[in-house]
Amino acid sequence: MKMDNTLLEDINKQINREFYAAYLYFAMATYFTEINMEGFAKLTKNHAKEELEHAKKFYDYLILRDEKVTLFAIEAPDTNWNNPIDAINAALDHEKFVSENIHRLYKESKEKGDYALEVFMGWFVNEQVEEEHLFQSMLDKMSYIKDCSCEIVNIDRELKIENEYVE
Numbered sequence: 001m002k003m004d005n006t007l008l009e010d011i012n013k014q015i016n017r018e019f020y021a022a023y024l025y026f027a028m029a030t031y032f033t034e035i036n037m038e039g040f041a042k043l044t045k046n047h048a049k050e051e052l053e054h055a056k057k058f059y060d061y062l063i064l065r066d067e068k069v070t071l072f073a074i075e076a077p078d079t080n081w082n083n084p085i086d087a088i089n090a091a092l093d094h095e096k097f098v099s100e101n102i103h104r105l106y107k108e109s110k111e112k113g114d115y116a117l118e119v120f121m122g123w124f125v126n127e128q129v130e131e132e133h134l135f136q137s138m139l140d141k142m143s144y145i146k147d148c149s150c151e152i153v154n155i156d157r158e159l160k161i162e163n164e165y166v167e
């Protein structure tokens, strides 16, 4: 079954959004490295890798469906974060934005009767629940202790252990 043209265009835009997300998390990893928060740097670098996997998943799916992949230019992320909370807040905002797009794609594939795409999109719907939870829970912890920067250092130490970066 050929994919609806509007849906195809939006999936190609989603590939771009996933690559942009990888770019954003690599930028965050750079920021955290610069301020010597090694744990946060590892977490965000690992997350950038996950975003590349997401982009590849969409890319491979279009190939599988014999549809045309279009790669658009990747925008430079805004990196004016004032502190770690600011950066993690930006990560959460970004994941909410991605969720909105994923939900729209899921809804439209259902409405247009593309059941294969609907099932494929289901994986991303669930994935976004985890992605938002990851940054929301981290932000909650950081917000509770915002007046005690030594606690942020403790969180960073835990993240460093949990997020050994696999090359």
Ligand code: FEO
Binding pocket: 018, 021, 050, 051, 054, 095, 098, 131
């Ligand atoms: Fe691919 Fe973090 O969404």
